[in-house]
Amino acid sequence: MRFTLVRVAIIALLAINVLSITGQQVRPVLGVSQAGPTTFSPFGPATNTLIFQFYSGFDTMFTNFRSGQIDITDWPANPPDLSGFASNPDYYLTSPTSEFGVFQLDINNHPALFGVSQQTPRVTGPPGIITQSTATAATCATGFGQLNVILVNKEANNAPVRDVLNTVTASGPQTFTVSDSSNGGASEPDGNYTLPTPPTCMLTGTYTVSALAYAGTARVTVGSSQIVTVTLGVNYNSPSTVKLTQLGIESRRAMAHLLNKPEFILGSTLQGLATCDDLFAPPSQNLLYGSCNPLVDKTPAIPQSVLDEDCAEHPWFNPGNCHPAAAYLLNNTLVAPSRLWWANTGTIAGSSQGYPSTSDIRAACDHLVAAGFAITPSSASCQDVARASVGTSPKPGYPHLVTSSQVIFYIRTHPPREAFGQIIADGLNFLFGTANNGATLGAAPTNVACAVNYGFKSAGSGCAPQYYGISDVSNIVFGDGLSPDQWGLYTGGYSLTSTPDDLYATFHSQFSSNVCGGMVAGFPNNYRFYCDPSYDGRSSAAEFSGSLNQATNLFSDAGLIMHRTLPVIPVFSRYEQFVALNAWSFQGVATPQPSSLVAGLGTGFQAGSVGGLWSLMNMRCNTNYTPVNLAFRCGGGTSGIIRRSVSQDTSNLSPFTSTTVWEFDIIDSIYDTMLQPNPSTGGSGLQLIDWMTTSHTASFNPNEVSCIGANCVNGTTTQVWHLRSDLKFHDGVSVTADDVVFSIIALRDVPSAIFQPNVANVVSATALGPSTVQVKLIHESPFYEANIGSIPIMPKHIWAPLCGSPIGAPGNRCGDPIFDPMAAGILVGSGAWICNNPSTGLAGGSCSQNSDGSIGGQAITFGGKIMLKANPTYMRGPRGLQGTSLQGLSWADRNNDGVVNILDVADVAFHFGMSDPYWDHPLYGVQVGVVDIGEVSTVAFYFGHGTTTPFTTSQLASLDPQIDPFSIDLTGSAGPVMYYQGGLLSSGQLAIRLAATSGTPNAALFTGALLNPSGTTIATSTGVAGSSPSIVLLSFGTVTSGSYQLKITFNQGSRPTYAISLNI
Structure with a gap:
């Protein structure tokens, strides 16, 4: 399944979900309010089924939540409802967070407003040198000189550009960037820029002069011991044809x-x-x-x-x-x-x-x-x-x-x-x-x-x-x-x-379709058609x-x-607070609390947000919590499902035409991105995790010329992205660099309603190999990493035939709002959740259902549903599913520092040919009892792969300390920590193997109970020692294929019981 050279000793796949069950439950008398930041785990899903339920209104949604029909809401609680939510012990209410959002009156700037025209044709002047003079620069030695630029605005009758935030750059034998020469002193900006800042001088030669917030360049030659003064006429740096x-x-x-x-x-x-x-x-x-x-x-x-x-x-x-x-x-x-x-x-x-x-x-x-x-x-x-x-x-x-x-x-x-x-x-x-x-x-x-x-x-x-x-x-x-x-x-x-x-x-202006001079777009990001050349120049500079x-x-x-x-x-x-069922919370179980509900910084649980996505991936039921009202059990009493509310209807479920947070709540679940943000960070402290990548780099060359169409600029950013080796789309096709390249160019050229700005400044995207992508962008930007790292990666083999040749050609289906990828059965991504057609079982859908029970498309309204299943081949999950990349990577990262590195490779190599209870793994080895080529090659396969890279586990804020979901502490601080290695079903016998990662366990103190889906115990087992004292085996006879729950208990003291869900 992962690496053809490894003979995986596996007969069945077992999904395990390890949950702590405390021995004593204390029920609060009031609603449970968030206490401190929630934690997250960089893998998932932790629950098998995700159901999006449509309510077509905020009030209707909250009414259904109060009746126990919803596990996690998609919209902040209405302020009048907060006191009621805070008083119910079965509700979990997040702390107030200042949202990353804003509400406004939008004004369409294109049509006349009450008969008043809002736009008029823009008139520019030819940019370039207006005057030039040369004088002796007494302070500059032979071979050096200076350049003085007087910047004037051609769109304002050659008025001086008195701009405290603008800079002028001269690129040539050297590169210098300066602010207005009067900045920092008592004088106001006067439009004069001296390069470089005195008393420094520049090498003689020819320089290209440009301004940060204005359009227009000039080539100026600086001679030895000269100061060259030019008056440079510029326009606002804007593509707009109107103002x-x-x-x-x-x-x-x-x-x-x-x-x-x-x-x-x-x-x-x-x-x-x-x-x-x-x-x-x-x-x-x-x-x-x-x-x-x-x-x-x-x-x-x-x-x-x-x-x-x-x-x-x-x-x-x-x-x-x-x-x-x-x-x-x-x-x-x-x-x-x-x-x-x-x-x-x-x-x-x-x-x-x-x-x-x-x-x-x-x-x-x-x-x-x-x-x-x-x-x-x-x-x-x-x-x-x-x-x-x-x-x-x-x-x-x-x-x-x-x-x-x-x-x-x-x-x-x-x-x-x-x-x-x-x-x-x-x-x-x-x-x-x-x-x-x-x-x-x-x-x-x-x-x-x-x-x-x-x-x-x-x-x-x-x-x-x-x-x-x-x-x-x-x-x-x-x-x-x-x-x-x-x-x-x-x-x-x-x-x-x-x-x-x-x-x-x-x-x-470039994002307002062709109304202001941009490219044609059915769903422009600047849907108000605000076309202001002055604003364009300033926002571009930013x-x-x-x-x-x-x-x-x-x-x-x-x-x-x-x-x-x-x-x-x-x-x-808003100051947002979100509500979910407390049965999904582990607050108070341990410090820090285990991951489940993730209240994202500035986003909470909101649809289409970072916190919403992390919650859906991390949510796992606290089976020890007994609600006061049984209607508020996880899944309403049905195990293994999350019921996510959708407060507003959807119209488009394509990465090209979707625009609302409710549409992206679904899209984000199906499609993956190269990076994922740490949900508890933002702004200058934002942490971006390599998600589909093992690493990525960026460099800026101020002298490299790059062009988008006829627009050429000095200065190019080059990104290199290295993909993981275990990425697969839901239809089983491997994700390669070609898919990433296609996604970037298609989202740029179709263009995408939401992602066009992310990729608008891409000059080129190239596959340097099967798993290496090079992206070149004009200029430099502090936002490029997140922009490229956050786009959805789409399968080229599915979308390329729909996007036209060349991509974005007239008549292409990708930009057509009428085109329905759900009805077409092509909602295929590589993300955590799969949209399976309930009739055929094929990935891609349709997985939507109308209120009357009929199969639906992308336009879903009240009473409709979308059902997604946890992706069994996901490179980061599902949490604890035996046989997945997550299990292999987690095991290969023996020291749990978030990456398989040289320390792990050296450790397994040192034990090659020896008996070691940890490295001798039943799923990866060829020979039982010794560490062999199977285990070594598996660790080598995951070398460089990680769960937290480029950060160590200690660097990531709010990380659930259980970085390895297969490591379970059953015996307390004084006893050994056990590692779930695998459960094998053979000839009706189910064998569960645990290995101690520290200490020596007393096998007889471990017991297991196997339960059927209705919760009835069908078999029990007492642990016995395995091939070494560090191994504990639990065996169950006469077991057939099906779904089970396994509860493992250490019978000494008041240690927790662990519940494990098995699909065999």
């Missing part, structure tokens, strides 16, 4: 004034359990600023000088002392919908607070007037419009702004998003004279029945409020690359990572930074550009 209009910016600023975010956070839907965001980044990503409630969130606010920029448009507000309380918030006064005659719908939608003050209504009006809207009657002013908003009695004929266009607004059913979406919708309807969704009209003219159209579910003019699940809108909002005008506003939400590079991936610290500074500055232009209005990031 933003000021009228569009003003319209979006008006909407920002319609939501009082600090007060909204305290309302009924969030109850203060969220941070207030003024930048599109959660506090957990550690930007320099961004909170709209800094005293509470302990995160700095946007600099007051930047917030004060809004005052210029509102000279009536505190003249001479105008200081907004937060971004586009003049007055942070609590305003409930009951106090406003135009907010009737908000009361129904749960919008308990967060409505704008009179001052902010007036400010919103100011911005709309600046955007070109007229007020009716013509004698009225924005002050009159604001005054009309006051009171509880309707005011028909009130003054308002005039529009002849609606905006299509999709508001999600998620309670907080429903609430803030309705607040903004109510404000827009009021401002444009159609208050209460058109029920109270303002002064003539009112050219639309209602300013806000609530989407396709709302009949007629769309004035009746409607709210939507993710599957209702995913193809409209996210799949808008070929038809970008289907929506205007959307209450969005993002599940992000611990680093802020999403600010590049989700807002850069993405290609030399360090995470520099990237964070640049992304913080990019966030300020977004603050000023508002492609989205960020609202909040």
Whole structure:
């Protein structure tokens, strides 16, 4: 099965799952809250069957959890439900974590907004040297000189680039990178860059000069003892063919004034359990600023000088002392919908607070007037419009702004998003004279029945409020690359990572299909079509930074550009708590607790997240826990299953077209990635584990030219990835370097909805051998390792015929949202779980079921299910399955340092030809009683492979100390530690062999009980000594093929019993 030269003495496969059962159970009187970080094991699955159950709504999902239908939830608990979860002893409630996510008002920047154009053609100038002069450099010796670059922006009438974060690089005989020469002193940046920094001089020769955040290069020759001064004209480093209009910016600023975010956070839907965001980044990503409630969130606010920029448009507000309380918030006064005659719908939608003050209504009006809207009657002013908003009695004929266009607004059913979406919708309807969704009209003219159209579910003019699940809108909002005008506003939400590079991936123009000059994409990552050349330059500079610290500074500055232009209005990031059945927890059993439920940093158990994936791989039932309510047993009382909730429907289950966390909860279970993050780490402390690889390296050559199409740059990163030797897809085909190369190029060229930014900067991917991949990327980036290491690896033999020739050619099926890989039976990966067709048993599916019991496809709704099985050929599991790579690798790593290294090879070689109870293994040896070529060649096969590389076990945070799942401590600190070597079924006899790794066991003190699936004991056995005193044998007679549970007990003291599941 693994290595053809090894004669594996195995007749049957036995799945073992070792679980500690304490002798004394103490039941808490309250719910079980997480105490300290959870641990994880770098292997799995630990449970045989994973069932995704669909509920089509958050409230419905939590209702089913309370009735015992769910083992682990996929979405954070609603704040109003927390007290109930915390009081139930059968529930396990995670500690609050600041999520790696953000919720926002998305604004489609492509269509006209209430008739106002948001984009206009971009005009650039030819980059290059404008002037050049030479002078004597008295401080430079013969053969050396200096270069002075004056940088000017061609898109701003050759104005100097006064940019504190920009750098200029000269590459040639030497390479130098400098900031503005005035930086670090008393002067402000002036656009002058002296290379190298005086008094250093550079070798004479020809240099290529480029800027970090701007596009345009020049070749300059520096002579001996010369200082050459050039004026270099550059454009913003952006592929965009359009730029933003000021009228569009003003319209979006008006909407920002319609939501009082600090007060909204305290309302009924969030109850203060969220941070207030003024930048599109959660506090957990550690930007320099961004909170709209800094005293509470302990995160700095946007600099007051930047917030004060809004005052210029509102000279009536505190003249001479105008200081907004937060971004586009003049007055942070609590305003409930009951106090406003135009907010009737908000009361129904749960919008308990967060409505704008009179001052902010007036400010919103100011911005709309600046955007070109007229007020009716013509004698009225924005002050009159604001005054009309006051009171509880309707005011028909009130003054308002005039529009002849609606905006299509999709508001999600998620309670907080429903609430803030309705607040903004109510404000827009009021401002444009159609208050209460058109029920109270303002002064003539009112050219639309209602300013806000609530989407396709709302009949007629769309004035009746409607709210939507993710599957209702995913193809409209996210799949808008070929038809970008289907929506205007959307209450969005993002599940992000611990680093802020999403600010590049989700807002850069190249990811907005061909609307702004990028490549055609049906599901663009920048689905809002935010096309701002200035922002592109800044986010590119951040993405290609030399360090995470520099990237964070640049992304913080990019966030300020977004603050000023508002492609989205960020609202909040949650303090998340997740709930699962306590029967899956081992908290209190040991310190540190054994792995099972894994509460990921910033992710908890959320669908499609790091914590969610690790939980599904590590979950194992604590069979000693007896719930107060038996409905809350593991699997509802059915052993060997995990019931995972899916709160929202799925539409696409292809790595190319999937976009939601619920779709990726399934995809991540089936497809594997080359690296996996440690779930308890993030940001600068992120630990990336070699998962499908034995090792990987990266190097940067600043002088190597690399090209993507016609775009060539100086500076190339070269990655080399070494794959493990034991990787197989679910259909039995080996995973090779060709599959990795195909996955990278296909995700780039189709392109993929989610993974395009990960691979967009790949120049080439090449198979250097069957298990070695070389990837070249433009520039350097602190994010490249995670970007390439986190893409799903797909089987080339299945997907290549579907992706076209060349990859991504028109008509290819890979990028077609209608194509259904589930129905086609090709959901084949190399991951921990297999999608088996229940009729044929073939991997790839369909493994989905509709609510009526019929076989389903990828579009699944309420009552539907997806059933996955633990992958028996997984290179990291299943946990304890005899005959797997995990068993071979765990055994070969005798010293349990997380890798099979020279120490292990030397140890087994030293014992060659000798009797050794550990190295003499019944599954790998040729001759019983001695260590032979079988054992030695098996260790050699796994040389360089590991479970924790490139880290040692002591370096990995929150690692379950039981790094080897086959090592079991039955006898206490004073007795020997036993090692499960194997169980062989032959002629109806089942022989279980344990070997002591330390000390000498008393075989007679070990007993075993064999139970059938119903829990009835069918045989017992008392241990006897084996061929050496270190071996304990347990034998059971008249055993037939089937599923069993084996319980092994050491009958002295109050030591635990271990339960082992057997499939023979």
